[in-house]
Each structure stands twice: as C-alpha cells, then as structure tokens.
Amino acid sequence: MHPTDRLQGETPERLAERFGAALTLPEARRIIAHVVQRGGDSLLGVQQLRTTARKVVEAELPVGQVTVVERRASQEDPFVKFAIALPDGAVVETVRIPLERAGRYVVCVSSQVGCAMGCAFCATGMMGLSRNLEAWEIVEQVRLVATELRASGEGRVHGVVFQGMGEPLHNLDNVLQAIEMISNPCGLAVDARNVTVCTVGIVPGIERLASMRTRIRLGISITSAQTALRRSLVPMEGRYPIAEVVAAAKRFHERSGRLVMFAYALMGGVNTTDAEADALAELLKQMPARLSLIDWNPVAGLPYRPPTAEERDRFHDRLAGMGVPVIRRYSGGKDIGAACGQLATESKRKTRPRHGHPATGMGPDSGGAGPGISSDPE
Numbered sequence: 001m002h003p004t005d006r007l008q009g010e011t012p013e014r015l016a017e018r019f020g021a022a023l024t025l026p027e028a029r030r031i032i033a034h035v036v037q038r039g040g041d042s043l044l045g046v047q048q049l050r051t052t053a054r055k056v057v058e059a060e061l062p063v064g065q066v067t068v069v070e071r072r073a074s075q076e077d078p079f080v081k082f083a084i085a086l087p088d089g090a091v092v093e094t095v096r097i098p099l100e101r102a103g104r105y106v107v108c109v110s111s112q113v114g115c116a117m118g119c120a121f122c123a124t125g126m127m128g129l130s131r132n133l134e135a136w137e138i139v140e141q142v143r144l145v146a147t148e149l150r151a152s153g154e155g156r157v158h159g160v161v162f163q164g165m166g167e168p169l170h171n172l173d174n175v176l177q178a179i180e181m182i183s184n185p186c187g188l189a190v191d192a193r194n195v196t197v198c199t200v201g202i203v204p205g206i207e208r209l210a211s212m213r214t215r216i217r218l219g220i221s222i223t224s225a226q227t228a229l230r231r232s233l234v235p236m237e238g239r240y241p242i243a244e245v246v247a248a249a250k251r252f253h254e255r256s257g258r259l260v261m262f263a264y265a266l267m268g269g270v271n272t273t274d275a276e277a278d279a280l281a282e283l284l285k286q287m288p289a290r291l292s293l294i295d296w297n298p299v300a301g302l303p304y305r306p307p308t309a310e311e312r313d314r315f316h317d318r319l320a321g322m323g324v325p326v327i328r329r330y331s332g333g334k335d336i337g338a339a340c341g342q343l344a345t346e347s348k349r350k351t352r353p354r355h356g357h358p359a360t361g362m363g364p365d366s367g368g369a370g371p372g373i374s375s376d377p378e
Helices: 012-022 025-037 051-060 135-152 172-183 203-212 227-233 242-256 274-284 309-321
Strands: 067-073 080-085 091-098 104-108 112-114 129-132 156-162 195-199 217-221 260-266 289-295 326-328
Touching: 012 025, 012 051, 080 135, 091 135, 104 135, 135 156, 135 172, 156 172, 172 195, 195 203, 195 260, 203 242, 217 242, 242 260, 242 274, 260 309, 274 289, 274 309, 289 309, 309 326
Parallel strands: 104 156, 156 195, 195 217, 217 260, 260 289, 289 326
Antiparallel strands: 067 080, 080 091, 091 104, 112 129
C-alpha cells in the first residue's frame, strides 16, 4: 500500500480493476458510495459486500481521515471558511460559496499546501510550497462541505472551483483524479461542467487539458496584459508569457467548446490604467472569452490597495467600450480571510523581502493561484 493511497481517491472502476476477481464492480460502487457519499469511516456498514472483499480492500486501502480544525462564517455574506488538518499535520483552507439560486453552493478547494508561484499580491504564496495534496485530500474538502449542507438542510454542492491554496496545474495528476471522484455518480456526483480549474498560466497543463477534450472549465488569472508589469506581479510570466498562455487557452476553447474564464484582480494605481485596459482588450480579441474584474482583497503585509470606485468604473467602461465581454465579480468572505487571494494558514505565512516595482514600489515575490473566476457555474 502506498502511504498516500486512500479509498476517497479511487473511482469504483479503478477500485474494481485494482482488486480484480477479489472485488466486483457493483461491490466497488457500494464501497465508494458508502465512504464518499455517506461519509462512512469504515467498510463495516457497506451492504451486500462479501466479507472476503471487505477484508482485502481494508488491508490495502484505508479510509482517509481529515479534521476540520476551524469553521468561520462571514458576518457580511453567506460565505464559510474551513481550516482542514491533514494526516501529516498540514492545514489547508476551503471555502463554501453561495450561488444566486438558493440552495446551491460552490466549494473553493485547495490543491497544494502553500504555493510556489510567487505572485506578489496573494497570501498563499507567503507560505511557500510545502507539498501537493493527494487526490483524496481534495475530494475530502468537497465531501465535508457536502455533508454539512445535507445535515443542515441548506442545500447541495452544485460546483467546485480549484481556486484555493496552490496552483492546480502544478498538481494536475491528482487534480484530475480528484475531479473523477467529485463527478462520479457513486462519488459526489457534481457535474464536471460545473468544475473550474484556475491557473496563473501553466502552458503545458493547459495544453494537456486541451488534448483531453474535457468537460471541465478553465480559468486564467491575467493580472496584467503588459509583459513587464505582469512579470513583476506574476513571476511565472518569465517562463510562460501571457500571449502564449492566451494562445493555449484558445486551443483549449477550440477543442473543448468551453468558454475560457479570464480573471483580473484590480489593484489601485498598479494595473488600472488606460494603457493596461487597451493592452488587455488587444490580448483578448483573439478568442471568445469572458473577463471578470474583481477588486484585490487586502492582505496584511502586502503594499497594495483595492481600486477606487472611479478607477474600477473607468477601467470597466473602457474595456466594454472596446467590445470586451466584461463583468464585475463580487468576492465575499473578506471579514474571515476567505476572499480571493486571502487564503493562507496564519502559522505558515512568511515575511519575504519585496523588491520594488519600478512604478509603484511594490514587488514580485509571493502569491497563489489567482483570483476572480466566477463562482456561478453554467
């Protein structure tokens, strides 16, 4: 048994294939439904499961255990943030996001403990990267929220967005495996079309998704359409320039038929100029897309500010005037540190020197996967 293997990371089909004649596919389906849908912490309650099959599975694949160590509900809006302790003591954060239609929720999940992208404006990057999450640890984040919603009668999980801690495309194997379970009818039964994977722009990962002709959605954090500014805010720009990222996103759209969701975090005095709006419109004219503008959310220790209403409106109207399909997105949970760009376990935050941006004195050293993707799946 691999030390990271747990039942929550296996689809019924993979489980049955793994154990061969010792476990039938119907038995595998009952096991996964018992553990993932109903939250069973052992296999003793699985109906119509042979004792020999139960014992062989138990010997190789235990039920993974995580613990909610903190639950914080926003006093401003119906957002809830969970701090979840993993078996090795690492803690990740997960957010329950309400949709406009009552009773429907999206779960914003983490894919890594920390993040290595180094974005200058994001709290997660202040942690550094500790490790990738296993597929089952991602699944458990969604399962815990789904279980709470079911118990309270508040509703159900309608969608999942990989926009929490970490860069999903740097852990793509485990992310894709988790999505299989999240969307499996015997798992959490979330329609894959309502799953969004967000990235700062890891081109090989985007190309891989495009080659799969997947049903999931792709979200990309732009931050700036101007090379020098974006590189100071998103160091990965030096490896994957935004023009190459958009070209890869276009191929994803062409092969999947899915509209790519572009996000733009507005930082007052940094990326809200007319020149930036013009560059952004030029960048996005190559493909059908939807652009979401979201105010940068304050993070202690970072020298940025949200835009003023005048900056925001001018930027939005200039883009709209050039024909860009642009909307403004609300980011809730600010009072509990659950808003886009704010996720980071306090004990793991690091203070890093910031080398000043030539125009702003703001620097390029840490961050996470990127804010602003719509939380309202189609």
